[in-house]
Amino acid sequence: MSEVRDGASAGGLRCENIQVAFGGLKAVAGVSYDFKPGHLYGLIGPNGAGKTTLMNALSGHATLSGGRVFLDNRDITRLSVHARTRAGLGRSFQITKIFSGMSVLENLQLGAFANRYRVQPFWMPSSRFRDVREDAEKVLERVGLTKLAHTSADYLSHGDQRALEVGLTLLSDPRVLLLDEPLAGVGHERLDQAIDLIRRIVAGRTVLLIEHNMDVVMQVSHEIVVMVQGQLLASGSPDDVRANPAVRAAYLGEGE
């Protein structure tokens, strides 16, 4: 487990009675939680439990049928995705948002440009802007992709694609980071490296991580939050959650 950085005063994310429905299906059925600054929360639960939908609700990608979201005690429920990003909330996706046909660095420059100027001018390469280039290069190094800067994103391994994806999220330097399966598809032999990367980039940020690999999520999280059928079943330290009979019955015991 990584240390909680002292002085991480900003980055509190709180949700109250979040509800998201798809037709008659209550994908998230009243979730309230207080995510404390600088802590890493592993969000786990069986397939279809509502984890991604809850993340979408927090990031503004899902329409709420009820509830409120607060970032540092500011009500952000009605803010757009972009306004939430500007307020300090970053989000990565399960399905990669990388542009094919562009290099790793070009992807980051495009993201950095959109982040700073909110539009991409089609008449001028974003690499011409020094601030954009610097933002991109800083992130490139942080996610360990410097050597692959000029490689086409199409030829990256799954692990490097995930690293680029996380890098795109880091461009806005979010205080709160929502990571949806950032290790999906990463080969066993690259897993330790990928975990190291996650640990490095999340230091000092508030993080909500969806991760299906139980060993990984128990290893990196300060606290585990368990969802089942759109609701919170339990939360607590990895050891407490692992030992919780209700969690074992509903989830961890699956397939045993």
Ligand SMILES: Nc1ncnc2c1ncn2[C@@H]1O[C@H](COP(=O)(O)OP(=O)(O)OP(=O)(O)O)[C@@H](O)[C@H]1O
């Ligand atoms: N856009 C959508 N339209 C209709 N139903 C949806 C939509 N998105 C999710 N659902 C449904 O909502 C429920 C919760 O889905 P969600 O993807 O949030 O679960 P999850 O816990 O993230 O699952 P997984 O671990 O498989 O990714 C599921 O029954 C899913 O089929």
